[in-house]
Amino acid sequence: QRLCGPGNDPDPIVSLEDASGGSGALEYLWMKSTAPNLDLILWEPIPEATGPSYDPPLVFETTYFLRCVRREGCTFYLETNIVTIEVGDDAIARIVGPDVLCQGETVMYTAETATASPEISWQFNGPLYPLQRSGATIPVVAEYAGLAEIFLTVRENGCTAINWTTVTVDRCGSQNRQNGQAQAYPNPSRDQMTLELPVLSKGGAWASVFNTQGELKLQYRIPEGAGELKLDLTPLPSGVYFLEIRQKSGRREFIKVRRL
Structure with missing residues (x-):
């Protein structure tokens, strides 16, 4: 065929x-x-x-x-x-643009096509918000951290072509670390999540993941002075969880996270 x-x-x-x-x-x-x-x-x-x-x-x-x-x-x-x-390539729907970007960043996505004047339709799900709805090249702003999907439909030469891609929006937030706040990204995430940490007190800390009933599901030891920690969410079913960062000094911080 x-x-x-x-x-x-x-x-x-x-x-x-x-x-x-x-x-x-x-x-x-x-x-x-x-x-x-x-x-x-x-x-x-x-x-x-x-x-x-x-x-x-x-x-x-x-x-x-x-x-x-x-x-x-x-x-x-x-x-x-x-x-x-x-x-075949009677119609082409190739999405050109970054697959990782930062929260608050505005980027351009371009549709590569087979002809000069095709009919183009974009659709964005998740944290990406298009600043215009049509055109071969459109500006998009990343509103919050998480996973986004981009769908592109191109009609040309009597043919319809469809393509899609997944994009990660990171918080990229040095500001939060300067304020002494931890952050987790991408959030939501399918499997892996990065916990970015402020300067820790002497003795390190613990990162614990609880479900909405308060049951402990995962726990990680954070070494003293660590800048980030990789969290493996694959043992967890999809849903909402609370990530607690508890320092030896007694300071506690909670982040609401979601596994897709």
Whole structure:
């Protein structure tokens, strides 16, 4: 198959003939890769794609699909032919701009397209706020720290192309550290968060993460004089938590954080 541009929905990949030979129920597994010459062991299995046919979702770059099959009770799969879904460049929706920026910063994002006068549509989710809504290049301000998504739709040459990207907004706040306040960013975060620390009192401190019921979920020892600490939120389910920084002197500080 060939798609005119990224972000289009391909036709289903239909089985022309069931596997034959052996006995027992057939078990199917679909895999994909964006590199056709990659060793099959490195191809990515597609969750829940376990039937003889497969209907791929939107495809953003040329992708190769492969169906594997075995009989129930067998260990190894046999592979069929590779199906290529090619993404053309009749329409292009390439987002050009920083993927990390600071809270309060204004930056420019540009749409790279195939023609000079396409129809362009932007959408921003999260802390990014566009100062104008249309145009190939638009100014955007980062209102607060966290993760943002940018969606770009381009219509040209009779084709619609869609693309998206994720951007991190950091607090980048030397001001808070000068005021003796800790800060955590990106907030919200999917997995990793950085705790930026003021000058600590002698003896260091503890960073503790509590859920909204006050139950302790994570705890980290902060060495004396540490400037920052990396927090791993992956053991936590999505939700709101409270991060407590407790110094040996007795000083306590709380930061409300959210795991996506």
